[in-house]
Amino acid sequence: MQLQRLRGWTRSGFFLLFLLAPPLDLFRLDLLKGHFIFLGMNWEFGLAALTQGELTATAAVLKIITLGFLPLVLFVGGGIWISWRYGRLYCGWLCPHFSVVEMINSLMRRASGRPSLWDNKKLPETESDGTTYPERGFYWYWTGLAIIGFSFLWAVVLLTYLLPPAMIYSNLLSGELTRNQGLFIGVATLLFSLEFLLARHLFCRFGCAVGLFQSLAWMMNDRALVVTFDRDRGDACKTCTQACDNTCPMRLQPRKNKRHMFTCTQCARCIDACEKVQAPGESLLHWRQGDESSAQSNRQAPTHFK
Numbered sequence: 001m002q003l004q005r006l007r008g009w010t011r012s013g014f015f016l017l018f019l020l021a022p023p024l025d026l027f028r029l030d031l032l033k034g035h036f037i038f039l040g041m042n043w044e045f046g047l048a049a050l051t052q053g054e055l056t057a058t059a060a061v062l063k064i065i066t067l068g069f070l071p072l073v074l075f076v077g078g079g080i081w082i083s084w085r086y087g088r089l090y091c092g093w094l095c096p097h098f099s100v101v102e103m104i105n106s107l108m109r110r111a112s113g114r115p116s117l118w119d120n121k122k123l124p125e126t127e128s129d130g131t132t133y134p135e136r137g138f139y140w141y142w143t144g145l146a147i148i149g150f151s152f153l154w155a156v157v158l159l160t161y162l163l164p165p166a167m168i169y170s171n172l173l174s175g176e177l178t179r180n181q182g183l184f185i186g187v188a189t190l191l192f193s194l195e196f197l198l199a200r201h202l203f204c205r206f207g208c209a210v211g212l213f214q215s216l217a218w219m220m221n222d223r224a225l226v227v228t229f230d231r232d233r234g235d236a237c238k239t240c241t242q243a244c245d246n247t248c249p250m251r252l253q254p255r256k257n258k259r260h261m262f263t264c265t266q267c268a269r270c271i272d273a274c275e276k277v278q279a280p281g282e283s284l285l286h287w288r289q290g291d292e293s294s295a296q297s298n299r300q301a302p303t304h305f306k
């Protein structure tokens with residue numbers, strides 16, 4: 001429970017950072033100026049100065065290495081190392097897209113009993129972990145509102161990563177967006193709406209390069225952090241609504257082995273659900289690393305539960 005509260009804070013904080021990075025000049029690419037802006041400073045590699053004869057070729061190469069190549073290697077290398085050891089932590093604990101996925105899952109489940117339009121059967125209204133999702137048709141309005149609202153927000157935010165945020169906000173509020181700005185926001189809102197409605201899990205699985213590379217790095221390490229299932233106590237599942245499966249935002253079955261968990265985001269919602277079904281400290285699902293996770297990675301998947 002505390003872990004989920006902590007995750008709520010990290011996700012909210014990062015979502016706020018995602019919205020505020022452009023107006024606070026923390027990070028954006030200014031297409032009008034033709035360079036990045038990072039922590040309030042112009043992040044450029046001196047190519048303009050080189051062509052104007054204000055910088056020697058050697059100094060320009062040094063600038064590209066120190067300001068471009070090295071930060072990129074450190075950033076990507078650091079990300080791969082974290083994923084190799086801990087899996088898709090970024091997805092489950094920070095990613096703004098995954099926050100929207102979880103919210104829409106929850107609203108859709110309240111509207112229809114299914115967290116996704118592609119789920120074949122309805123999930124129980126009351127889970128063994130005590131959470132309830134009473135089915136109410138009016139939740140479709142909230143679902144639609146959330147999908148369109150977040151799609152519009154994302155479209156505007158993405159545009160502020162490319163053009164000066166003050167200009168975009170001012171044009172938007174005064175209804176004076178240029179044709180291209182209006183087109184960008186309109187098309188992006190439409191595409192995001194379709195993606196959030198129909199393909200949000202598919203995007204997390206195969207469409208997002210950041211997610212895919214985290215998964216690949218994680219799968220290469222048998223000893224990485226992984227959710228494991230205590231099979232010796234597996235009989236305890238017989239009376240459960242399969243709360244762990246039903247709560248998984250990625251629609252995975254957390255009791256299966258690692259090969260079936262390629263897109264696990266380490267959100268730990270399954271562990272939390274089982275702890276509520278059993279008792280504090282008695283969850284059948286655990287995070288494991290090292291030898292124990294290696295055993296989990298290599299074992300055969302159970303063919304069927306319950």
Ligand code: SF4
Pocket residue numbers: 128236237240241242243244245255273274275277278284285
């Ligand atoms: S692992 Fe826990 S939550 Fe999942 S089915 Fe078994 S008892 Fe239920």
Ligand code: SF4
Pocket residue numbers: 227247248249250251252253254261263264265266267268269270271
């Ligand atoms: S398997 Fe568990 S930790 Fe992984 S995404 Fe699903 S709920 Fe989260």
